Amino acid sequence: MAVLGSQARRDRIEELATTTGLASVEELSNLFDVTASTIRRDLAKLTADGRLARTYGGAMALTAHPEASLRQRTGEGFEAKRAIARWAAARVRAGETLLLDAGSTVGALAHELRTAKDLTIATTGLTALQELSDIETLHVECLGGTLRPLSQGFVGPLTEAALERMTFDRVFLGTDGISPEHGICEADLRQTRLKELMARRAEHVYVLAHAAKLGRRPFHAWAKLPPGWTLVTDAEADPDLVSALRARSIDVETVTGGEQ
Structure with missing residues (x-):
């Protein structure tokens, strides 16, 4: 990375709030190739300006990242989401029972399934319901x-109670972020608990997430999924993060626009 001036560096640190949610002094020092004391001065300035919030242990919690609405997220990575959805739809076989999460990428999968036949599809998402209600x-x-x-x-106890009465061949989950260390991220603990329960009820578990979601830590609620799940993302995914996940x-699975 080219050496940045102090203002540009501080702007970039704030921008990272939209992708990681947390950053340590050491991480930022290595990223910008400056001393730890320089980063501490940057963080102090950003905190004083109300652009960052301090946390314990020397790490800095970047400004709280507001949860975007589903409508706002629908246009993000549109082509990548379509490619991921097509890949996921191609895995489905006639006669299967599927579980679809809420979210824009899983909603794109529901759209791809409109031409399918002989499937049972359960969902927690209004987008999937709207796509499939007339089929x-x-x-x-x-x-x-x-x-x-x-x-x-x-979400909630009624959703969980209904879930306990079914099992599934495949579950397709969405997420706000993915970390090799922590799992998949959401804004609400009810969401992460539900995703863990959903994953336990299915034989095959897929998480559908375009490349920008990899490495994101915008919130502090995490779901730990059972071993053997599959991340389906696009070809823009960071190779280092892909390697860390595979490890x-x-x-x-990384898909391109024309791949199925």
């Missing part, structure tokens, strides 16, 4: 509960 060749189950308006998904026995 007479599919059997659709809604796992109701408490609706989160931002994610357009159902933890996570299958990673």
Whole structure:
């Protein structure tokens, strides 16, 4: 990285809030090739200006990253999401029972499944329901509960109780971020608990996430998935992050626009 002036460096540090959520002095010092004391001065200035929030242990919590609505997220990485959705739809076989999460990428998968036949599809997401509600060749189950308006998904004890009464061939999950160390990230602990339960009810577990989600830590609620799950992302994924995920026995599929 080219050496940046102090203002440009501080702007870049703040920008990282949208991708990582947390940064240590050591990490930032290495990233910008400056001394730790320089980074501490940057962070002190950003904190004084109200652009960062301090946390314990020497790490700096970047400004809280507001949860985007599903409508806001739908346009992000649109072509990548379509490619991921097509790849996921091609894995599905007639006669299977599927579980679809809420989220824009899983919603894109639901759109791809509109032409399928002989499937049972349960979902916690309004987007999937809207895509599939008029398809007479599919059997659709809604796992109701408490609706989160931002994610357009159902969560809570009623959702979990309904989930306990079914098993699935495949589950397709969305996420706000993925970390090799922590798992998959969401804004709400109810979401992460539900994703863990969803993963336990299915034989094959897929997480659908375009490349920008890899390495993101925008929130502090995490789901730990059972070993053997598959991340489906696009070809822009950071090779180092892909390698780190594979080192933890996570299958990673990177797809391009025309791949199925």
